[in-house]
Amino acid sequence: MTTCRVSFETLARWWLDDLPEAESAALEEHLFACDTCSAASERLGDLVSGLRAWIPPVISHAHRDRLAREGKRIRLTPVDAGADAGARFDRDLDLLVHVLRGDLSRAARVDLEIGRPGMGWRVVLEHVPFDRKAGEVLIACQRHYRDMFPGDPVFKVIVVEQGERRPLGEYLVIHEWM
C-alpha cells in the first residue's frame, strides 16, 4: 500500500471544517480517487466521530442544553461548597449533572481537581467551562465513571481572578448507583 500523500494535519483540518473552500473541495475530490488517503481519512473520521459523541466530565450550559434536546435523560443536583449532596443514578437516567455553585462573577478562568483521598486517583482539569453569571460549574457524571473513578469524588474548584488562583470551595457528592 502506498503512503497517504495528504498530511495528517490537512486531514484533521478537513474533518474540522478548518480548510479554505478551494482546498477542501480539492481534497474531497482527491479522496474519491485515492484509496490510501480515503482509508487514512476514514480512520481519522472514526476518531472524530468518537470525540464528537464524547461527553467530557465538565460541560458548558450550552452542551447540557444540547444533550437535553437530543433526548438525554438528565438529573440536576445543586451542590454548595462545604455541604454534602446526594445524587442517585437511576437506571432510566443517562447522565447526572452536579451543579457546583459559587461566586464566579470575577473569574477569568476556572480549574477543577477531582479526587478521592485514599482511592489513588486524582484528575486535574484546566480551563473548564463555567457560567459566570449563574455562578455554576456543571459536572457531567456518567455511568461508566463508577468503575473508572471509585468512591465518592471531591470536586475542588479553583478560580483564576486577575492572575491569582483562589480556591472557591470543595464539593462532595455522595453517589447511589442503581
Next chain:
Amino acid sequence: MQRLLTQDRAIRGVRYRDPDGWHEVRAALTVTAGGRFSRVRKLAGLPHNPNRLIDQIECRPRVDRIRLEGCLGGLEPRERVVVTMTFAEDRTAEEISEALSLTAGNVRVIRHRALARLRSCVEGGEA
C-alpha cells in the same frame, strides 16, 4: 463529481464527468463531521451542523468509549483543553486561541498533535 447515485432512498455513490465522459463510482460515502464546503453534503441536501449531521447520517462512533476516555486522560493538559473546546464545545481554532491567549496557528498544532496521539492510542499504541 456532479451528482449522487441514490437507490432505495440511500446514497450509493457518485456520478462524475471527465474528458472521457460520464462515469459512476458506487461506494459508501463519508461526509466530514462538519462538511461546510463538502460537495457531497450539498448535493445530498444536508445542512451544515456538525452535531446534527452525525445523527442524520446515522454515524455511530466506532471507537471504544472507555478506551477513548483513557486516551484522553493521557493527553497533556493543554492538549486536553483544546480537544474539549474543539469537540465538546464546537469552538473554532480562532475562538480557542482567544480563550487560551494563543495564536490560532498554535491551537491547530496542539490540536493535530493531540489527534495524532489519540489515534495512535485508540488503535492500540500509547497515548
